[in-house]
Amino acid sequence: MHTKSLQARKNLLSNPKEQLKYLSNGIFGDGELPLFKEKVATTGTFPLKPKKLEILQLNLGYMCNQVCSHCHVDAGPDRKEIMTRETMRLCLNVIRKSGAHTLDLTGGAPEMNPDFRWFVEEASKAGIKDFIVRSNLTIIVANKKYHDLPEFFRKHNVHVVSSLPFYKKEKTDRQRGDGVFDKSIQALKMLNAAGYGKMNSGLKLDLVYNPAGAFLPANQQALERDFKKALKEDFDIEFNELFCITNLPISRFLEYLIASENYEDYMTALVEAYNPAAVENVMCKNTLSVSWDGWLYDCDFNQMLGLKVNSKVQHLKDFEPEMLQDREICISQHCYGCTAGAGSSCQGSVT
Amino acid sequence: MSKTYYDPADLKKFGSISEWDEELGSKFFEYYNSVFEEGALTAREKSLIALAVSHVVQCPYCIDAYTKDGLQRGIEKEEMMEAIHVGAAIKGGATLVHGVQMMNKYNKLSM
Numbered sequence: 001m002h003t004k005s006l007q008a009r010k011n012l013l014s015n016p017k018e019q020l021k022y023l024s025n026g027i028f029g030d031g032e033l034p035l036f037k038e039k040v041a042t043t044g045t046f047p048l049k050p051k052k053l054e055i056l057q058l059n060l061g062y063m064c065n066q067v068c069s070h071c072h073v074d075a076g077p078d079r080k081e082i083m084t085r086e087t088m089r090l091c092l093n094v095i096r097k098s099g100a101h102t103l104d105l106t107g108g109a110p111e112m113n114p115d116f117r118w119f120v121e122e123a124s125k126a127g128i129k130d131f132i133v134r135s136n137l138t139i140i141v142a143n144k145k146y147h148d149l150p151e152f153f154r155k156h157n158v159h160v161v162s163s164l165p166f167y168k169k170e171k172t173d174r175q176r177g178d179g180v181f182d183k184s185i186q187a188l189k190m191l192n193a194a195g196y197g198k199m200n201s202g203l204k205l206d207l208v209y210n211p212a213g214a215f216l217p218a219n220q221q222a223l224e225r226d227f228k229k230a231l232k233e234d235f236d237i238e239f240n241e242l243f244c245i246t247n248l249p250i251s252r253f254l255e256y257l258i259a260s261e262n263y264e265d266y267m268t269a270l271v272e273a274y275n276p277a278a279v280e281n282v283m284c285k286n287t288l289s290v291s292w293d294g295w296l297y298d299c300d301f302n303q304m305l306g307l308k309v310n311s312k313v314q315h316l317k318d319f320e321p322e323m324l325q326d327r328e329i330c331i332s333q334h335c336y337g338c339t340a341g342a343g344s345s346c347q348g349s350v351t
Numbered sequence: 352m353s354k355t356y357y358d359p360a361d362l363k364k365f366g367s368i369s370e371w372d373e374e375l376g377s378k379f380f381e382y383y384n385s386v387f388e389e390g391a392l393t394a395r396e397k398s399l400i401a402l403a404v405s406h407v408v409q410c411p412y413c414i415d416a417y418t419k420d421g422l423q424r425g426i427e428k429e430e431m432m433e434a435i436h437v438g439a440a441i442k443g444g445a446t447l448v449h450g451v452q453m454m455n456k457y458n459k460l461s462m
């Protein structure tokens with residue numbers, strides 16, 4: 001398992017243009033598989049257009065205490081991109097202007113941003129209905145200064161969404177690094193102790209499952225049942241919902257697919273599982289993703305591929321909801337990841 | 352023509368058997384899909400049975416398909432290996448239980 005980001009390793013795939021080139025050549029270049037836009041056209045849904053903006057997802061920076069092998073952000077301790085307080089102030093303006101009912105903070109590990117707490121305090125006053133922080137769990141136990149995070153989250157009524165790729169140690173550690181499972185369990189216990197995931201507490205704790213390898217996630221409900229049973233029996237841990245997320249073929253997961261010679265089979269599986277019903281509900285239709293430096297994207301994946309929104313408005317400072325509404329969503333072959341099977345989004349299945 | 356009898360890429364083409372007999376092919380796949388739906392047995396249990404049977408009938412396509420299916424369902428490698436042993440035990444048992452027939456015949460023919 002790598003301990004550094006693609007960027008730090010100076011890997012060719014750290015360049016988004018190289019990734020997009022890879023995703024357009026080979027089996028897609030020679031016509032063996034249809035391009036995503038061709039596939040979408042066959043079901044009459046090209047071009048993809050946004051619906052009403054509901055979710056604003058802010059990436060507070062690519063720095064993370066973990067170096068997960070599937071990370072689409074290429075996050076890690078060596079990444080220095082961090083949202084400044086100045087950009088956060090722009091975000092606060094946009095939150096008020098946008099009418100979005102959900103605010104979703106992600107990273108990297110968003111908690112590592114030095115202005116994280118200030119921002120959460122300010123943003124929680126903005127009248128958002130659902131305020132999500134995506135926590136990787138281990139950050140809570142990584143350092144004494146983070147130990148009170150469950151209490152801090154509770155105080156601001158934050159909805160915690162945490163990654164736990166499996167309810168067993170081996171698969172979790174293989175994907176996320178040695179020791180990650182035990183630390184995650186410890187952090188989940190701390191969140192439970194603060195009331196998170198407990199019945200009638202009103203404090204939501206959701207978990208995110210993503211496959212530990214080159215295969216698609218199975219039925220979300222069945223996996224949720226297995227997760228709940230195992231975590232309760234083995235560790236007395238409770239949580240609310242499980243979100244199944246398909247790994248998209250970009251960044252470090254793309255690196256893994258190529259190195260393990262699974263790329264072609266994986267892309268074929270995604271294309272074969274194409275579900276027109278999922279296209280209707282893909283998250284890029286109701287989400288805007290904001291990068292650490294204030295640029296706007298259709299989703300977090302497009303952010304990592306450097307595909308800014310196709311609009312005259314491309315930055316927070318020029319935010320204009322109506323102009324953004326009238327854009328076409330940028331797509332490439334990675335989009336097959338969100339339309340396979342039951343569909344996939346940051347909120348799990350979409351059908 | 353391929354120089355080997357099995358090609359992993361052929362698994363994806365399984366559906367093409369219907370091209371030469373639409374009616375029977377469609378009936379088979381409809382039946383197949385119904386079999387694997389949740390019923391008195393969970394889809395997870397059925398996946399493990401399928402994996403064990405795949406080994407007993409020694410179908411490389413089925414082994415690829417149901418290993419992947421099991422991974423997707425969160426079935427663990429220990430469960431997969433135990434399932435295969437169940438298949439192996441039955442197959443071994445099926446060989447050995449015929450030993451009784453051999454003994455019967457031996458005894459009948461012997462003075």
